[in-house]
Amino acid sequence: MRTWKHPRIGSIRRWLAVITCAASTIACGTSGQPTPPNSTASRPSSPPPIDRELDASVYHGRLCELFTDEQAKVEGFDKPGEIKLETNDRAAACSRFTSSGGVYRHLIIEHYPNFDFLGSVYRGRSAAPLMWPREDWAPHTVAGQPAARTTFPIHSVCRIAIGLSPNQGIVVDVGGVDRACAQADSVAEEIVRKLGG
Incomplete structure (x- = not known):
């Protein structure tokens, strides 16, 4: 597992948007905006x-231990996870990428230790629309924890935001697989179970 800090990147979410869009165009349409899923019912x-x-x-500084390389291999990700920490440790991300037969896949886990990511989704205040659309999402539950889920079906991308506490959250992002949400749910549930003991 490799760990580093990048002083020139001010936001984990901006970094994730850049690498997701620039490297593979996953999660971005031709205009660089997310491809919205089917419309959902009214939400609170x-x-x-x-x-x-x-x-x-x-786990913040060693986020890849929350979902280990061994577990990731079961999901089809053979390369070790890579950690990126935002300045002042405001956020962390563990990313895993793989490609086979021209198919690009990713598994990204984000941790926000002092930010109500789930609450920002519900209140329509997402600061990173490339990573989470403000409107096209649905309430969700992960192993008993409140959550929200959004999809980018054209690009086989699924993202799940999990509420851990009023000021702490986890986001699981899976892309490049036909059953992205099934895989994202599986990873998210393993994470919640681990945290719950």
């Missing part, structure tokens, strides 16, 4: 309460 403007608070802060 605030997230549901988090009955069981979880803490992933111990």
Whole structure:
């Protein structure tokens, strides 16, 4: 597992948008905007309460241990995960990429230790529309934790935001597979179970 800090990148979310779009055009249409999923029913403007608070802060600097390389291999990702930390440790990401037969795939796990990512989705205040559209998403649940899910079906991308506590969250992003949401759900559930002991 490789770890580094990149002082010139001010946001993990901007970095993820750049590498996702520039490297493979996954999650971006020809205009650089997300391809919206099917329309969803009306959604509440605030997230549901988090009955069981979880803490992933111990994994922040070693996020790839939250979903290990061995587990990732089962999902088809053979290369070790790579960590990227935002300045002042405001966010972290563990990324895994692979390609086979011209098919590009990715698995990205993000941790926000002091930011209510799920709440920002519900309130329509996503600061990174390339990584999370403000409107096209649906409420979701992951192993009992409140969550939200969005898809970019043309590019086989699925993203799940999980509420761990009122000020902490995890995002799981899977792309390049036919059943991206099934795989994202599987990874997300493993993460929640690990955090819940």
